[in-house]
Amino acid sequence: MHADPIEDVEVALLLEGVRQVYGHDFRQYAPASLKRRLRLWLAGSGCATFSRAQERLLREPALFASLLQGITVHVTDMFRDPPFFLALRRQVLPFLRTYPFVKIWLAGCASGEEVYALAILLHEAGMRGRYRLYATDLSEQVLHQAREGIYPLRQLQAFTRNYQHSGGTAQFADYYTARYDHAIVMSALKENLVFAQHNLVTDTDIGEMHMVICRNVMIYFQAALKERCLALFDGCLQPGGFLCLGMKEGLDGRAIAPRYDALAPRLRIYRKRYV
Template sequence: MSDAIEDIEIRLLLEALHQRYHYDFRSYARASIKRRLRQAREELGFANFSSMQERLLYDASLLPRLLRYLTVQVSEMFRDPSYFRAIREKVVPHLRTYPSLKLWIAGCSAGEELYSFVILFREEGLEERTLFYATDINPDALDRAESGIYSLDRIKSFTENHRMSGGKSSLSDYYSSAYGNAIFDKSLRKRVVFSDHSLVTDAVFGEMNLISCRNVLIYFDRDLQDRALGLFRDSLARQGFLGLGAKESLRFSCHAEGFGEFVREEKLYQRREP
């Protein structure tokens, strides 16, 4: 198959996905989306993207299987510990001045970053005044996040990350072990709202004091990055904070003037008023 024909097939498949199910990957970085779709085509057993498109249009059961390839589900608790240490030491003192708080983890995947924030806020005495919003476009990922169950073989790295982030307790205080899994305590979810939300098509998500969206924008093209950053700015309360991934930046965005650098090396920004 020629690259030109494959590109046409991919374009039509993404259009079908948008029209039929309202998941919009049309503006994702093309090299990344092509790589993931090729993997899906091979592992799901389709001869070409046209046959995948036909099946997708008439069989909704294919959708969650395809979304597993198109959405990134790789994370850790307290991933990049210095990021969480900066939030603990630099951002939390500002947040303490508010009687109530809202925190949005955009693209929460299977929930590792969500539980990191809830534990950090519990350790800092802010959990009871905070509502945590965990959103993703993948319903399977949201289900896994809500279950709070992770393989025990991942706990060693989670525990070390927590320690390096300045943790004030033992991570083992927050989970129990059973059948090779770590099951995080349901009390960590009592102030969490899980919701389907797309940065591509959905609107402002309320007045947030802190938004953390890491390693999502790198998969968007420039226009879609600008849309998401504008959404974040409009969703932040006055002087609210935004955290991005290590390889992400506001530098070339049309919304760059809407933010000031707060902790440059950790990609933490603060909303700047006009």
């Protein structure tokens, strides 16, 4: 598809309007993927052009909610990338268990599958009641779904398989209750969770952490925004803390890289140096 200079101007004006009215800044998202998602959103918005959409968008919060849902990416599974969770079991949790209390930030939690997978790992490591897991996302709509912890029963076969491949040995069915065509996460897994809206583009960090997990979020950001996010994570991580990124989001060439050792380089698990 050829570039449309008029469309480029329309998109720039729309994003600036969104920033000024709603406080969400998408201008540093990777342009190609952002424009692709914006076009998909526009097709379902009932507006012929981005200019028409902007006029409604700035006056209709409900339309903005649909834009937010369209721009942000929420593809996730429980125990997605099982080798990553296996490495957490074997190489990270033994360190975290030595602390009397642990604080973890999972940024970009989407609809919560990764949150509950991590809660299961912590539960099986004997850390129940000894951690606080802060799960954040830009979209309040997906945060509501994450808080509910209700997932289609048809997904449970894949979740169970991922759990087993990540080193799980319990009965995965013990962690949820089946009701009609949905599975409800057991309430014990929700005890130490805090769900909150957070914007990685504009907000500050959320306090001192022992581990920060942000996987498959920054691949949609431009380089400057990636550096900002990494600096944000670095600023809240204690010395000896763990930083976990997506498979395509390593620290090579990044400003904070000299302060980290690669604990599992292929899985993008890093540990912050003490000095």
